[in-house]
Amino acid sequence: xxxxxxxxxxxxxxxxxxxxxxxxxxxxxxxxxxxxxxxxxxxxxxxxxxxxxxxxxxxxxxxxxxxxxxxxxxxxxxxxxxxxxxxxxxxxxxxxxxxxxxxxxxxxxxxxx
Amino acid sequence: xxxxxxxxxxxxxxxxxxxxxxxxxxxxxxxxxxxxxxxxxxxxxxxxxxxxxxxxxxxxxxxxxxxxxxxxxxxxxxxxxxxxxxxxxxxxxxxxxxxxxxxxxxxxxxxx
Numbered sequence: 001x002x003x004x005x006x007x008x009x010x011x012x013x014x015x016x017x018x019x020x021x022x023x024x025x026x027x028x029x030x031x032x033x034x035x036x037x038x039x040x041x042x043x044x045x046x047x048x049x050x051x052x053x054x055x056x057x058x059x060x061x062x063x064x065x066x067x068x069x070x071x072x073x074x075x076x077x078x079x080x081x082x083x084x085x086x087x088x089x090x091x092x093x094x095x096x097x098x099x100x101x102x103x104x105x106x107x108x109x110x111x112x113x
Numbered sequence: 114x115x116x117x118x119x120x121x122x123x124x125x126x127x128x129x130x131x132x133x134x135x136x137x138x139x140x141x142x143x144x145x146x147x148x149x150x151x152x153x154x155x156x157x158x159x160x161x162x163x164x165x166x167x168x169x170x171x172x173x174x175x176x177x178x179x180x181x182x183x184x185x186x187x188x189x190x191x192x193x194x195x196x197x198x199x200x201x202x203x204x205x206x207x208x209x210x211x212x213x214x215x216x217x218x219x220x221x222x223x224x225x
Binding site: 004006040041042043044045090091092098100101102103104105106107109 | 117144146148153154155156157158161201203205212213215216217218220
């Protein structure tokens with residue numbers, strides 16, 4: 001089945017140690033998004049790629065970066081994780097910007113120790 | 114900025130009961146989406162609405178696009194234990210932005 005796959009499902013990292021989360025999709029969607037979701041809160045958009053064009057949200061900390069080497073893969077890099085970065089990170093895709101909504105992956109739950 | 118308020122924040126209901134929840138915006142939206150998120154999983158799209166007044170069903174779920182374009186409603190009929198989870202609305206405005214803004218979520222717990 002076509003889908004959005006996030007790895008790993010659970011990630012534990014040390015305070016200040018760089019960490020990378022990955023997302024892959026078999027939907028051939030043009031747009032890939034990264035959301036941060038803290039406990040009992042709504043998902044918060046960090047940035048998105050439309051093809052190779054990167055779009056950062058104004059309030060996304062510089063600590064968060066992203067890479068999209070090809071259509072299928074997108075990575076979230078956290079350069080120096082702090083305790084406040086512990087959250088569920090959701091990857092989503094869509095055919096075009098907005099459109100018929102997003103297809104989400106299962107998320108990666110990040111713990112910072 | 115735009116905000117989406119969902120009501121209620123949480124609810125406990127008995128199995129078999131009908132459930133209603135709503136989402137309101139401070140500005141006009143042209144698309145409304147309803148998602149369900151199970152614990153530890155990503156949100157899954159339930160229903161998409163594109164026109165004011167539109168009423169759309171997906172099994173026991175029915176959602177409506179409010180005629181003012183500032184609200185949307187989700188109803189679940191004859192709830193079952195697997196309906197437990199968090200229900201999020203998401204809206205996209207007429208400004209042409211790609212962004213879907215998510216609501217604060219309604220946490221549903223079904224008592225068998």
